[in-house]
Amino acid sequence: MDRFKDIWNRDKDGGNAQKRSFIRYAIVSTTIFVILVGFVNTNNIVRWVKAGFEISRQEKQIRKYAGEIEQMDDRIRSLTSSRDSLEKFAREHFHFAEPGDDVFIIEDKK
Template sequence: MRRKIGTLIVFSYLCKTMQEKDKNTSNSAWVSRLMNKYTITLLIFLVWLAFFDRNSLVGKMQLRGKIATLKKEKAYYQNKIEEDNRKMKELLSNKDNLEKFAREQYLMKNKNEDIFVIVNK
């Protein structure tokens, strides 16, 4: 009986020791994997690509934002061009419209006319 208790104590001691070794070994295994020269090189390379390279991820995100802004401007100016073309066709198609435009925009008049500008406040 005494021998069984002694064996049990030794066995439990060895189990605890092995568990502590396994914990230390697993931690050191992770540390050794992270400190591997290839892993460090890969991490440095990824950081370089993400932040410092000419084609970095941060730069690409900024360019995407700029592209979106430029597309909005392009759509605005295309609509403006279409509207101006429509107005130009309207002015050139009818002489009365052209005369009205010249009188309103450039204050043109005939020789026997006076111009009165009324400004609404």
């Protein structure tokens, strides 16, 4: 750490003035480059990280919707394979009834 601090002290340049001057120039140039590329540029590291989080969020959402689609496909298969299951579904969700059935509708008061 002390060597790094000594790079900025011009009194210690001695015979290596040109070499130490180049090292200072390289450090400043590299720092400016990293700041520009990492944070200022439109295609920067911060944007890449945010994009990575967005991609993982969307992949999670895709898995969730794929599961829901599979459940719906199973329900469609069960409703189309049996007339009894279709009638039960129609009675429960659409309040269908056969002639002579007594229908009681109970509404939730919220």
